Amino acid sequence: MNQQLKFIFFIENKFYSTESKNQLDDYLNFIQHTFKNFTIIPIYLTLDGEKPSNQQYFILTYERIESILYTILILYKEQLSDNVYKFIEDYNQILKEKFYPNQDQVLQAINIYRNYKPTINALFEETSKLNKQLQFESGYQFEFMMKYKNTINYIFKHGKNILSYSFEQFIHRQFGGEVLYDAHPTTPNLLPPEWNSISSIKLRESNYWLGKGLIVWFEQTNDSRLRLIAEMGPIEYIHRIWLLEQLEKIGLAFRENSKLEKTRYTRFFSQKIDVNKWDDMEELSQAMVALYNSTEFVLLRKQIADMLNYKNSVKNRITKTIENFSTEKTTIQVQKAFKKWVGTKNILENDYRVSSKTLSFKIPLFDAFKEKLGETREKWWWDNGPFLFWMNINSDSLFFTLEVGPIDADKRVLLMESMKEKGIKFSKKGLTVEAKYNRIYSETISIVGLNESDLIHAFDILYGNKELQNILEKLQIIYDETVCKLE
Structure with a gap:
């Protein structure tokens, strides 16, 4: 709250919890009544970007906060005191651990859901009803549902995720299996064969995705669409600048901090497609084929391949650039x-x-x-x-x-x-x-x-x-x- 500017940021935090009946309406009415003549910005903060029941609330995710904090750490390190920088860095790490799914748990949820789908669906339907109840009931069934509702919701959400299985089908269909890939449960990824020349450019972080400087992955969006993302990883700075400049020449734009030496990752392409049934392996696989072979992405793959293999190969050109630099x-x-x-x-x-x-x-x-x-x-x-x-x-x-x-x-x-x-x-x-x-x-x-x-x-x-x-x-x-x- 800023008294001088008469400005209030009001955040309703829903971390592994759900709304009660009229909760958001009551909170906002109270704030508006208490702080009259103030500009009020209500924010609904959740793990996965869930939509609030009151449409006056702005949506914010912990992933977005982590991204903002990461940018602050990169751009303002010299201006921050050691204590403040350490505090932000530690909190940022906590957020990463919270919102990045535990892959072993995700795989376990997938297996449980596939083996007990009717039961999980029924339990999830019951927990959805609990979220709307304001009074408590007695009895074993109610106590069981209240105790394990977060676990049930977790299994239902991640258990329906068959991205990895659909991705393997896509890999076989598109490449016959002859490609570098990882059938990750939530972000299955690959290196397009046309970009194999990126292997000649060293990484600053060897554990980045598939160990190459470029990556393409699929993920489910908060609005239940399938998204393809292409990203440049933490390659050595002079190579990174060179490749960013080449991408700018073909019309791509980047954030201002993308060219800083401290910056590690830059997404340079993203495209979405609608998916009707997220439990339909064939539909998901076809959607991946459609995204990967879209006119825009086919052109981009060729353009980047040309950059990496131009004339005497990128290695000779960049080596010379490095020496001059x-x-x-x-x-x-x-x-x-x-x-x-x-x-x-x-x-x-x-x-x-x-x-x-x-x-x-x-x-x-x-x-x-x-x-x-x-x-x-x-x-x-x-x-x-x-x-x-x-x-x-x-x-x-x-x-x-x-x-x-x-x-x-x-x-x-x-x-x-x-x-x-x-x-x-x-x-x-x-x-x-x-x-x-x-x-x-x-x-x-x-x-x-x-x-x-x-x-x-x-x-x-x-x-x-x-x-x-x-x-x-x-x-x-x-x-x-x-x-x-x-x-």
Whole structure:
């Protein structure tokens, strides 16, 4: 209730219970009389979406509440306190346990109903009369019916369910049995053969339905119709985004949160058909055939099959997408970390460069060499100086190098001879006048799974390496002893 807005949500909760005579009318009349001038929204909350006797009540199911709570947990995790999030998560789990049928009990109910159908029908008829009675009676029969009415109702409701038997008949008729399926008692399901290529895409949850990324199932709706549903499961995020985008291209629409990385399941097709007799196996089987072979679903099956098998197969295409996506994501992380790292080393903005594939920088000692030895005889990187640090950015590693560039040949030979004398190692060709480039230090470091602070530490490790620092000390000596004296 909101006093300020004069608004009331009034919920009548029927969890494994039934209405008494005029109960909903009396409740609503009382609320309307007590809270005059308020906007009142009466809600009839049940397990299976039962219709209220008073049509002014809105219908709500526990399954719908569970779906709403799941969305809240996905979208607002960062905004919720730990206690609130835990409370919603626990309550959501309780709802799942309550409204998802226990399959062993359902199978038992089916067997009991099939063996004792006339008796169960008669008992159910009697319990229906009890629901309308306001006074209690004496006697064993009345006490028995009151004690076991929920059990009788459960057996009657689920016992009439012959979905699994009808589904097996449908499987044999449609596929000759050659298809991946599960004759589940309430949600029989299968993977259409055209979609077998989905097997190349890994699941984040291996216990999802048939262990594949797509699923199709049949179920009975609250209005006693048969519904076919197609769903995308918890496949790896980059594959999920790719497939959702392909489905959008053929006109399918999804909820806004379907593209979030945390989202696991997305239903992308649903279709219903009327069923007159839910205890008629042949009618149910024919209804499944009709839904599965409807014009809309046949077209969708073909379209998705084309997506999964397009050109060189979805595996090659998605693998390439993953590599590009992963490399791009890694590059951005490395670039950000590098910019922070050069700041910690007081390297000026003009003394480093960042590109999509490489990082490079120089130190004051390199500028001192450049002042005495001049620029390179051809364009080299962005500074055209004698020395430069540069790094290649790979998806899983950094390749770090200190290199000598193509300065004037005579001065270069003099420099390289001085480095050799100090014990700095490089290829023999570096002492020739034809030589242009020589790496005098290189190192590779893994960056798999590193966050920003880890990457900054990785740069420290690369630059602070003892061998590299020893080379820099020898270059400083060469400058002080030889190069600075050049005219």
